[in-house]
Amino acid sequence: MTGEPRIPCGPAALPASANSNAAFAHGADKAALRAMLKAARRALDPAQKAQRDAAIGARVLAWWRGRAAGGGAAPLGVYWPLRGEPDLHPVYADLARAGVRLALPLVVAPDTALAFVEWVPGEDMLSDRMGVAVPARRRVLERPSVLLVPCLGFTTERYRLGYGGGYYDRTLEALPRPYTVGIAYAGDRVEFAGARHDVALDVVMTEEWSDC
Template sequence: MPPRIARDAIPVPMQNKLELRRTLLAARTALAPDQRQLFDRRIGTKILQWWRTEQPATLGVYWPMRGEPDLHQAYASLSEQGVQLALPIIVGDTTPLQFVQWTPGEALHKDRFGTSVPVAENALVQPQALLIPCLGFNAECFRLGYGGGFYDRTLAQQPRPRTLGVAYAFGEVDFANEVYDIALDMVITEEGTFQP
């Protein structure tokens, strides 16, 4: 298991986001397969517990890439309980994400950004809540992603869905928020739940 990136381990002034992204991607890559599976199961269990409390009928999810937590088992359980799942699609470099209906097992292909999207032209939906993968996050539940700004642009729209960040616990780090960053309502890791 990679060492936890402690707040006091980050130089002052805070690491810039590019360096932080490299460090966190390396830590994710270093996870042993059995450790990753254990973490993913724990995160999936916490998401199902959250859903039982919140019960959004439509939930935007993500297909994992670059070592993101794999929640396929949780997605299957949610779908079996009647939740309409939706995957994000990128329609332009500077536009908000859109979401299309998706059922686990449906065929996917990669778009030009490397994101997996349904092969079929499924209907657009506006999810009531979103599971958002985080490379890192800070104490105020601001998300560190890959730098494209897609989720920030999406969350700037109204009505804003409830947001649940998904990350590994070692992704809790210090970084400065930019003016366009939007805090998540909550972040779930294998170790616990964080709220601003």
């Protein structure tokens, strides 16, 4: 749906990255992987990061427009970027102007699934208990059926490496599962042994490619 040749969605389909962090130590300790990926993001040149964010945003926007054209329009769960995550605010603004209903995640308590609140870009924001921006006026929604999920890292099998809080893991446990689009930089691909609770993402989008 991006106007580029479709990449098959099998585990071996994810291509190598020209910007790889070379984090392919299978079974590597997740804490060490997190530290390495965080350091790589801190070292990323701001201008280069902005270019990568724009490229990811273009893919997300094209994908969503194709989904809507096929009758798949629905509320979209998005995220507020933290710790160097890809910043998709320009895309959010475009989607909102097109009438797409957006929802941001909200941490309601430790060790629980995320709640979701309606968000209109530009409205007043506050920080939640985790220091994440949420709308000052909270309008709670049902969990959206489609979620953009930020990844600190991801594997060839589309398992996500987050910050260790487990909030998205718990959010994805309940059926029916939402359709999940992992958002990451191409160099964030790593390898680790998946745990029993890990749920594979449906799609991963980076600045270099998307497997959808």
